[in-house]
Amino acid sequence: MPSFGDSVKGMSKGLGVTLKTMLKPAVTVHYPHEKEEVTPRARGVIALKEENCTVCMLCARSCPDWCIYIEGHKEKRPARREGGRERTVSVLDRFDIDYALCMYCGICVEVCPFDALHWSPEYEYSEFSIASLLHDKEKLGEWEATVPEAEPLELGAEVKKAKK
């Protein structure tokens, strides 16, 4: 046990810290009424840009949880240029992400070669039943509006060559 003098000294030091902090403004926010600002990189929910998807299945394959379900069919589209060949494209029928299984690792967003998946920092999509956490392509498409623009990078970062 510390001596009486040390005890008093230790206690009063501690109380001093409490007193100082008491006079400072609170750091917490009252959540449903106020919201904290979320960083643009936050992994909240995955948004899908349907027209970019070519049903290549890369995201479904690299998902560690196997929580992406994709189906598609082929369609003929008119040629891009006058006199060109008629194109066959794959069209998405089903694109579901099961958020009850998702680990929010972001591998699907990274591997997508056609820039069809994006992270959005939105987080308010809790549901009363687990089954409703399966978001279909319409719902995933709605998130697309909330995707923030890419941030500039820190000083000293390698500048990527502009894409042609």
Next chain:
Amino acid sequence: MADDEVTSPDVDDAGETATVATIEVPEVSAPEAAESQVPAMTDANAALLARVTAELGEAILESGQAGVDLIIRVTPESWARAAEVCRHKLGFDYLCFISGIDWLPTPSVGGEDAESDTSAPVQPKTMTFGVAGSEGRFQVFARVSSTRVARVGLTLKVDIKESKPVVGSWCGTYPGADWHERECWEMYGFVFDGHPSLRHLYLPHEFEGFPLRKDFPLLAREVKPWPGLVNVEGMPGEPDEEEAST
């Protein structure tokens, strides 16, 4: 269990290589390392191997180097003695871990569909053994290191017979071996002779089977179909390209 059918041809192959590689004196280690295309043993490891050999002698069946660690394979009879030597003679006062290896090939994920795909972890189908070799399917390996000397570590391996998976316990030398050996026992079914109470550590005590053995199925990957199968319906009246290609 179907182990016997699966493993028996591989075990024969391995037996041949293992006998060729058996060494008795430490000096042989350098050419051997060059042969298997790993960087030659560092001076520190060669010195350590000489010290270990001086203590354990013929109990060392094979040695090698992985990363910067020295790896030795000892005979099952001298496994417990190896721990004593490490702790009391060689100054390895710190027990890092004890665990097991099952060298049986990993079953492929997603069945035949995923075979050609690079995003699925498809493993080789043949049974090969790592550094310092093995005689059969099962091994116990442990690592010890020192809190007084920087950058020193020794990995020990020992073969376990499939028919009688028993090996000596390290509990008397390193008290921390208790939980590691319990884990190893419940995950692989290896019995540590001399362990005070081999009971389940993680799993409920009525659990059956040895989860980390390669023939224990991972149900999460069995009940669900592989999701990577290209699921695109072709144009009506046209041959389906995707299906033809797979």
Next chain:
Amino acid sequence: MTSFEVDPKLYSPLADSQLNVELDTGDMILNIGPQHPATHGTLRLVVRLDGERVIKADPVIGYMHRGYEKLTEYRTYPQITTLVNRIDWLSSFANEVPFIGAAEKLMNIEATPRALYIRTILTEMARISTFLLFLGEMGLQVGAITPAFFGFRDREYTLNLIESATGGRFHPNYNRIGGLKEDLPWGWVAECRNTMKKMLDSCDEFEDLVMGNPIFQARTRGIGIIPAELGASYGVSGSNLRASGVDWDLRRDGEPLLPYNEIEWKTFTHQDGDSFARYWVRLQETRESARMILQLLEQLPAGPIMAKVPRIIKVPEGEIYVNAENPLGEMGYYIISKGATGPFRVKIRTASFSNVSILPWLLQGIYVPDVITVLASLYFILGDIDR
């Protein structure tokens, strides 16, 4: 509390029957947990009491066992990074580093200097956030509520920084073989510098608030002493071992994984080996980590964030053990690769597993309230024990 006879047959359906047999039943048997604030998850302690003194303690773990060693055999290397995040969920960034380091060493790839520096910064930041929770929580366990609020408040600042860089508050998944996912966002370095200065202040606050407190000292001094030699043979590592006077830090004494030798820092040891010593060591290490980050930010090199890496990651055949000094102690991965896109076998050596395995020895002969002090001061994460 009086001791009474318990009929083992009567109580066997209530608890695991094997445990009752194991512990015998002459004295009172007390179940601490599985849900207890001091356990950071679900750890159950079955203790046999003689009055208020513990005669024998048996930790029951496995309530959160997720079988990561099995799961890794069925996944590719990039997929595993996100799994290992969840082992020690308080310092998940630090979990990725040795795993990625092991894969890089097997592939003979070296991450770029900038990536290594950012990894070091974020590892140290994970250490700060883990220790801040400890510094607050430890007060809470011995009866002081105020430090917990301080700890959570300050930890939030570092978590915000981790999130703004990696996108994940708890599960960054930021390391890639050969570098990092992306570079830091604009303004991060300046913000980080401010926060680290704040952390230095908050360490002083903790020193004033907790360390001098006579009640705290009475509750922690001389409680749960780990002898150095015994601790090492149990595999106790990290701050727990340094608090027993063993000057062994893998950041300095291990295989170099991160550029710690390019900055100036020191390790802290305490001779006592008791709960107070563990608190003291962690507090000093928090402060030292903040100083390290300030130095690293000054020296942060410019350049690319990713080395040249093949598009499809196949790790050549071989095996390697790579360990690192995680906030809780030595964390290591023994990877056996067979040249495929996924590992053949990964042995995950976690710090808490070995740290907690000393509990049956450590709890013998101490009083029930001190059990909580010892649990809190050992500081383990159940995910780190159970994997």
